[in-house]
Amino acid sequence: MSGFFKPPRRIHVYNQIVLTTSGILPKIKGGAFLIEDRAPDEIFTAEDLTEQHLAIARTVDEFWAKEVEPNLPAILDQTPGAALAVLKRAAPLGLTAISIPEKFGGMELDLASEVIATEHLGRDGSYAGWHSGHTGIGTLPVLYFGTEEQKQRYLPKLANMEMLAAYALTEPQAGSDALAARTRADLAPDGKAYLLNGQKMWITSGGAADLFTVFAKVGGEKFTAFLVERSFGVQSGTEEQKMGLKGSSTTALYFDNVRVPVENVLGEIGRGHIIALNVLNIGRLKLAAAAVGKAKVVLAASLKYAKERKAFGSAIGEFGAIQHKLAEMAIRIFAAESIAWRLVGQIEGHLENFSWDQPDASQTMLKAVEEFAAECSMVKVFGSEMLDYVVDEGVQIHGGYGYHHDYAVERAYRDARINRIFEGTNEINRLVIAGMLLKRAARGQLPLIPAVQKVMAEVLSGPGSTDGPDDDSRLVSSAKKIALLMIGLAYQRYQDALEKQQEVVMHIADIVTETFAMESVLLRSRKLAARGKETIARDICPVFLRDAMARVEISARHVLGACSEGDALRTNMTILRRLARYEPADDVMLCRKIAGRLLARERL
């Protein structure tokens, strides 16, 4: 036996592969963070990644340095075949097959492995579009919804890059309202195939993919997914001239009586929306991870520039104005990273002893992800908006050079913008966040209503526990109470018509998301402190919690204004002010400390 003490390990068995995480991950319910408190050891953080996960991250980094970076100019110029050639070199390493079961030629690793690879591939959006588009929304529909025969036919080719996969949902007249698709599928007279007619738009890898998951309406009515090979007769439009992601392929697709064998119906006829929504859930988590990866690269470049660039006789990194920007970038990245890995842990908590050999493996995996559909939308919204903030400040720190093509931050700025649009716009995702929580409450999956009633009774009875010490825990506790109160008041006011009050719903989504981030940052910070690690988290936490609470309060005011009036409004405002009250931290000093550490390390 080794003489080293090892903490208790929870072992995740994926068909005999074992990737371990320290601590115990409880099996919790989606949205439960609003009504339950967790201990620091009950959440998964980036620091819990195992040696095996770090090995995958380092392997991706090496692949990036040796294969992607030297070819990036050709990829960005859309030199024909350049990106695909690099992607094909990722296949022998298994980097195109992390989630695919071994029996279909994959690596069969856990979700954390897929997410860490995504984060490290996220450093350039164009290549990430090719790679993650293939391994994510390209491959996952077959993996999750394919029949055994479909999996055997396609997954080995997708793992080995014999085929490049893409996902075709959006149409010229059907974007956020995907179910309004006009592409139709009609059974051919011989009954052996469907004839697809219509058009898709904004299809990632549309110019090069060999296999598409295409959504069409059978008989013009039943929304259904099909696995469509390019060789069946799919035609691609010309490459779109986009604001960013210049090196990724984005085209329209045209279907003119494309004959698709009936065996290539994916899932059930009329149930295509199940595929569309579930694949997007994982896509949203991966988008958040990629955003964290990209933001870290931009922060590192900004730190380097701030140390090198001189103004008024000093490096600009010595000025408080720049230090504040650097610190704020790091704070938001830290928060986005905290919620993304917490979500990974929550999903993994539902996958103990999971194996792709189990007969209902796909269903188990889908249920684990679907449980956290609201959280998937939260990390997407928070991650993409964090990235936009970081690239914007990155350009600002670079000054005029940040506006020039020769500087990577200029490209990062343009590339980042699409993240708020694809994988469901952030507006749609905000509606999903609140909608899913209410739906789960209505189905009895989340005891939200008793929790709302309890908080309402508590706050109406007087100051109560909120008069306690103004510490970080109270801020998180108060944010939860505010979130529950706003949900309760909005529901009281509008009841089943609440979903039509989109402005109110979006404010509630923002409150809920900030609350999730606040608790995640606090727990991660405490977890690191308990491990005796002197980290930047100690300074990040108090700044983030107070800034987030300020944002929560503003959103809550909007909700109150829309949902109450007169004496009720005044009473509610009194309660809100009491809950949202906090002593300011010395964030000038804290941000200087954070920036000082960042500048010394040149990374988060």
Added chain:
Amino acid sequence: MAVILVVEDDEANQELVTRFLRRAGHRVFHATDGMSGVRAALEGIPDLIVMDLGLPGMDGWEAARRIRSNPATAHIPIIALTAHTLSEDVQKARQAGCDAYETKPVVYQRLMQKIEGFVNS
């Protein structure tokens, strides 16, 4: 395709390196400590050995020395996996008979290139 012996006591590391090797088309068998590694090498005569150095019982250095000192296994290339990055540790691995090494967490792209280099030579 080569036959590769992986000597690694950590279950997760063993499984991960195995997945990478299998995906590259190699056949893999295992040992979990130095003594059984020496025995497995003799019984299986693999084309290559991937050896963790920090093994329980007989460590990887001693196992490498024994594999090298036996004429039946002396020709087998050994790639060491080590958490130790100090140059003296690397030197120690080479003196024990290891032909190459990789530090943990393993960069699999580099490891696979080294393996291919030995297998193809």
